[in-house]
Amino acid sequence: MALSEFDLIRRFFAEATIRRPDTALGIGDDCALLRCAAGMELAITADTMVAGVHFLPDVDPESLGHKCLAVNLSDLAAMGAEAAWFTLALTLPEADEAWLAAFARGLFSLGHRCGVQLVGGDTTRGPLAITIQAMGQVPEGQALCRSGAQPDDLIFVSGPLGTAGLGLKMRLGTIDHADPAAIAALERPEPRLALGQSLRGLASACIDISDGLAGDLAHVLAASGVGAILHYDHLPLSECVTEYIEETGDFALPLTAGDDYELCFTVPLHRRDEADMVLGKCGLRGAAIGQCETAQGLRINQRGHPLALEAPGYEHFSRA
Amino acid sequence: MALSEFDLIRRFFAEATIRRPDTALGIGDDCALLRCAAGMELAITADTMVAGVHFLPDVDPESLGHKCLAVNLSDLAAMGAEAAWFTLALTLPEADEAWLAAFARGLFSLGHRCGVQLVGGDTTRGPLAITIQAMGQVPEGQALCRSGAQPDDLIFVSGPLGTAGLGLKMRLGTIDHADPAAIAALERPEPRLALGQSLRGLASACIDISDGLAGDLAHVLAASGVGAILHYDHLPLSECVTEYIEETGDFALPLTAGDDYELCFTVPLHRRDEADMVLGKCGLRGAAIGQCETAQGLRINQRGHPLALEAPGYEHFSRA
Numbered sequence: 311m312a313l314s315e316f317d318l319i320r321r322f323f324a325e326a327t328i329r330r331p332d333t334a335l336g337i338g339d340d341c342a343l344l345r346c347a348a349g350m351e352l353a354i355t356a357d358t359m360v361a362g363v364h365f366l367p368d369v370d371p372e373s374l375g376h377k378c379l380a381v382n383l384s385d386l387a388a389m390g391a392e393a394a395w396f397t398l399a400l401t402l403p404e405a406d407e408a409w410l411a412a413f414a415r416g417l418f419s420l421g422h423r424c425g426v427q428l429v430g431g432d433t434t435r436g437p438l439a440i441t442i443q444a445m446g447q448v449p450e451g452q453a454l455c456r457s458g459a460q461p462d463d464l465i466f467v468s469g470p471l472g473t474a475g476l477g478l479k480m481r482l483g484t485i486d487h488a489d490p491a492a493i494a495a496l497e498r499p500e501p502r503l504a505l506g507q508s509l510r511g512l513a514s515a516c517i518d519i520s521d522g523l524a525g526d527l528a529h530v531l532a533a534s535g536v537g538a539i540l541h542y543d544h545l546p547l548s549e550c551v552t553e554y555i556e557e558t559g560d561f562a563l564p565l566t567a568g569d570d571y572e573l574c575f576t577v578p579l580h581r582r583d584e585a586d587m588v589l590g591k592c593g594l595r596g597a598a599i600g601q602c603e604t605a606q607g608l609r610i611n612q613r614g615h616p617l618a619l620e621a622p623g624y625e626h627f628s629r630a
Numbered sequence: 631m632a633l634s635e636f637d638l639i640r641r642f643f644a645e646a647t648i649r650r651p652d653t654a655l656g657i658g659d660d661c662a663l664l665r666c667a668a669g670m671e672l673a674i675t676a677d678t679m680v681a682g683v684h685f686l687p688d689v690d691p692e693s694l695g696h697k698c699l700a701v702n703l704s705d706l707a708a709m710g711a712e713a714a715w716f717t718l719a720l721t722l723p724e725a726d727e728a729w730l731a732a733f734a735r736g737l738f739s740l741g742h743r744c745g746v747q748l749v750g751g752d753t754t755r756g757p758l759a760i761t762i763q764a765m766g767q768v769p770e771g772q773a774l775c776r777s778g779a780q781p782d783d784l785i786f787v788s789g790p791l792g793t794a795g796l797g798l799k800m801r802l803g804t805i806d807h808a809d810p811a812a813i814a815a816l817e818r819p820e821p822r823l824a825l826g827q828s829l830r831g832l833a834s835a836c837i838d839i840s841d842g843l844a845g846d847l848a849h850v851l852a853a854s855g856v857g858a859i860l861h862y863d864h865l866p867l868s869e870c871v872t873e874y875i876e877e878t879g880d881f882a883l884p885l886t887a888g889d890d891y892e893l894c895f896t897v898p899l900h901r902r903d904e905a906d907m908v909l910g911k912c913g914l915r916g917a918a919i920g921q922c923e924t925a926q927g928l929r930i931n932q933r934g935h936p937l938a939l940e941a942p943g944y945e946h947f948s949r950a
Contacts, residue, residue: 335775339775340706340708340837341708341709342673343773344671351665353661353662354750355750356761358761359754388660389661391661397674397676398676399677399678401678430674430675432678434679441761443676443719450665453655453661453663456659456660533659
């Protein structure tokens with residue numbers, strides 16, 4: 311193989327990233343050096359995606375590059391942070407130039423758009439896996455945490471649920487046609503950064519929906535010490551998901567399927583209009599889907615009847 | 631398998647870490663929130679270790695936990711930074727409680743000693759691999775970079791070279807006896823954090839020796855635009871390495887073997903005594919081993935004769 315590790319990093323990654331003025335030193339030394347702004351806290355998140363576990367080994371590398379960064383930026387969005395930097399730990403079975411070029415294209419296309427600079431990382435040989443750590447900044451004390459929801463707060467989601475889950479069924483061949491909207495939701499999720507920042511000072515709690523609404527909302531409820539009622543009929547659904555549920559009766563999909571990367575947030579009841587306005591400004595088809603309650607636990611109501619759910623959310627090791 | 635992902639994280643990692651007062655929010659939300667001190671830059675590094683590539687699959691998990699963190703802290707040391715936080719992305723084929731307990735023991739034993747807090751990460755199922763990102767702080771403009779070496783600067787290393795490389799030969803069975811010092815150098819490298827911080831304002835350039843002295847020093851020379859002469863006979867060697875070279879004639883070991891994690895740094899000629907004093911204060915058996923020159927390239931001198939080297943340093947993809 312002709313490409314050395316250093317050539318590889320330089321060609322596809324170090325030279326392709328944007329440069330931020332608050333980066334004192336980027337790729338190329340033992341560490342990168344970043345200047346955090348005064349009065350801001352640094353928000354940090356890390357996510358690993360493993361071939362065969364989080365994506366199909368033959369996935370389009372450009373989509374994979376997009377998604378690996380998107381899922382991390384989604385965590386920054388959920389805290390109300392501005393995205394700033396990321397590191398990339400890339401483990402590859404071989405240095406395939408075409409694959410790397412496409413992966414980098416997907417990665418940096420999103421990265422440039424969101425203003426994040428690649429500042430370091432590692433390339434290693436091994437089974438295909440990608441760990442990205444993303445860093446952003448949020449004004450001190452203004453981050454959106456999971457723990458701030460109060461009884462009576464309204465529960466919102468920022469967009470349709472279950473679309474990515476439907477896309478996964480299509481990719482796995484469980485469903486024999488492929489809807490472009492569902493595939494796009496699965497492979498090119500859009501981190502809701504602008505929304506997250508607009509929710510600072512408005513949302514009482516926030517989380518991104520990576521493992522399914524029911525499971526992720528349960529984290530908010532547990533951290534906040536409240537319960538909730540959800541109105542199934544208020545869930546925003548994309549056309550393809552509505553059709554799929556009508557055909558199959560699989561009503562649980564929008565509640566339990568992962569990978570949507572919409573935000574789920576709570577807002578004091580009297581500020582509902584502001585939340586609707588923020589969603590509209592961000593061009594999002596979000597909706598109020600329920601309300602927090604003093605009684606612990608999550609209750610779901612469908613056409614006036616309670617709905618029982620089995621799977622509480624995706625967990626890697628409990629499914630062995 | 632009984633352990634859920636959340637139980638796993640909580641039991642072995644979230645509850646075991648130290649708490650720093652400058653951590654606004656640790657593990658348990660979409661992001662951690664860190665408070666960087668005024669006048670400091672944030673130093674960031676990430677390293678991945680893959681089973682079968684960077685360590686033997688049957689390695690003692692306690693040693694592995696130590697080493698994964700140590701190699702990252704070594705990068706912070708090389709910048710002169712104080713260690714503060716790290717994230718852990720752990721990919722495991724199965725949730726083996728005994729393995730995890732031992733791994734966490736090695737990780738946190740070093741982490742506590744160095745004052746670093748685990749603030750986030752990810753646990754995923756897949757082929758065993760660990761990515762750690764370590765973060766530290768260094769006063770603005772005082773980081774030790776690779777690019778500052780000047781002609782005539784003396785070149786130092788912080789301790790014996792080739793010991794870890796010899797330990798690897800023992801672990802691989804290339805050598806049929808095991809020397810505890812060599813195994814310890816390989817499996818429990820000690821990040822030179824105190825030294826790195828003491829070198830601020832004294833060293834003109836610094837790097838940690840992860841891929842072998844010759845290759846890593848070459849990075850410093852290239853970044854600084856200088857060449858150098860090394861005196862082979864001045865290299866600090868441990869007893870077992872001296873014996874090994876006498877027996878085998880493999881003189882290249884201390885120049886090319888990786889994994890020593892000593893620092894290699896340059897110091898203005900007239901400040902030699904200060905460097906010696908700093909090494910002594912840190913209890914290290916370091917030494918001046920050469921000098922920077924205007925003429926580009928790395929020359930090695932052994933008993934008055936030039937020495938030729940083949941391998942310039944470890945690169946993952948060039949060895950395919």
